[in-house]
Amino acid sequence: xxxxPFAPLLKRLRLTSDLSPEVEQSIRRLPITxxxxxxxxTIVATGDRPAVCCLIVDGFVQRSKIVxxxxxxxxxxxxxxxxxxxxxxxxxVLDHEVTTLGDCTLGFVPHDPLRxxxxxxxxxxxxxxxxxxxxxxxxxxxxxxxxxxxxxxRLAHLVVxxxxxxxxVGRVTGLSFKFPATQVVLAEAIGxxxxxxxxxxxxxxxxxLLEIERGAITIFDLEGLxxxxxxxPLYLHLDPAL
DNA sequence: TCATTAAGTGCTT
DNA sequence: AAGCACTTAATGA
Numbered sequence: 001x002x003x004x005p006f007a008p009l010l011k012r013l014r015l016t017s018d019l020s021p022e023v024e025q026s027i028r029r030l031p032i033t034x035x036x037x038x039x040x041x042t043i044v045a046t047g048d049r050p051a052v053c054c055l056i057v058d059g060f061v062q063r064s065k066i067v068x069x070x071x072x073x074x075x076x077x078x079x080x081x082x083x084x085x086x087x088x089x090x091x092x093v094l095d096h097e098v099t100t101l102g103d104c105t106l107g108f109v110p111h112d113p114l115r116x117x118x119x120x121x122x123x124x125x126x127x128x129x130x131x132x133x134x135x136x137x138x139x140x141x142x143x144x145x146x147x148x149x150x151x152x153x154r155l156a157h158l159v160v161x162x163x164x165x166x167x168x169v170g171r172v173t174g175l176s177f178k179f180p181a182t183q184v185v186l187a188e189a190i191g192x193x194x195x196x197x198x199x200x201x202x203x204x205x206x207x208x209l210l211e212i213e214r215g216a217i218t219i220f221d222l223e224g225l226x227x228x229x230x231x232x233p234l235y236l237h238l239d240p241a242l
Numbered sequence: 243t244c245a246t247t248a249a250g251t252g253c254t255t
Numbered sequence: 256a257a258g259c260a261c262t263t264a265a266t267g268a
Contacts (some may be wrong), residue, residue: 150260183244193262198245204252 005032005057005107010080011169015238016129016134026117028085032107039102039180044085048094052108056080059104064188065096074189076138077101077162077181081169086132089115102180103214130237137235146191149230152200154190156229159210159217161236168238175222180215204228208230 006028013019034057037043043061044050054061061084063076075096078084083182084098089111100106118125141161145154162179166172180191187197204210209225211218219225 194244195246195263196261198259202245 003034003057004028004103005034005105006030006056008057008169009055009083010081013127013131015240016130017123019127020123023121023123023127026121030109030113030117032109035106035108037100037104037106039100039104042099043098043100043106044088044094045097046094048088049059049092050085050088050094050111051112053083053114054085054087054098055107055109056082057107059096059106060101060181061094061098061106062101062185062189063098072188073191074185075142076135077189079162079166079169080171083131083154086128086135089118101124101185102178107205134235134237137237141235151190151192151196152203153229154192155186156204156209156225157199157231158186158189159212160171160222160225160229160231162217163219163222164236164238168236175219177217178215179212179217181212186187186212 010019010024010027032055033052043054046065056078058080061078061082062074063078063084064072064074066072069120076084085094088094118128138161141157145157149157163172164173165179171177183201184194184196186201187194190197192200201212204225207221207224207228209219209221209228211220225231234242
């Protein structure tokens with residue numbers, strides 16, 4: 001059973017950048033160590049000085065910060081093909097945590113050869129820079145989400161975002177996908193109490209928009225959910241036509 | 243882990 | 256002043 005750990009990354013980068021075969025080869029030739037991790041494990045923690053970047057091959061991870069006396073804000077979810085700690089390549093001390101959401105297959109790429117590829121290939125540098133800018137666009141949208149939308153819209157927005165990003169790389173069939181987030185995790189992502197998360201989840205359920213259970217999300221009414229979420233996909237920058 | 247209730251806080255209108 | 260969105264605390268499946 002041979003897997004190509006770079007396939008999800010390349011597929012995603014191709015959405016936003018033209019990659020020549022030579023450029024793809026230079027990425028594929030990077031050394032990578034594949035590791036399997038269970039859910040709830042820390043990949044890198046605040047204060048770490050990693051010497052490797054983490055490429056998600058399969059599964060989901062979350063980036064988070066602990067605020068005050070231990071309450072946690074989830075900042076982003078990442079999916080196969082993402083490099084959640086790409087910033088550690090040039091920002092040497094990590095300012096937040098990266099943890100596995102469910103069981104994951106991860107690929108660890110040493111910084112030195114990755115930096116060398118970036119230096120020698122302006123196209124790779126551009127593709128990764130673009131990727132980082134899109135990451136920042138997602139953070140902007142999350143600020144709007146947590147700061148200005150109501151809780152039901154926030155949850156709907158989160159679900160549509162995850163769906164759209166997975167769909168963009170062909171990782172959903174139909175309107176159902178695996179996403180192992182508990183209600184506690186979802187509440188930490190949208191910045192509400194778990195009680196209120198539970199309430200708005202039921203609201204969306206009752207409206208026939210979605211179902212979230214046992215680590216999977218099923219969307220029943222994508223248009224209705226988009227509307228409830230006030231969702232404009234522009235910030236994802238995934239439409240090659242734009 | 244998820245669901246529900248009671249009682250309260252503090253914005254917004 | 257009233258209504259609403261949300262919280263904390265507690266309880267039980």
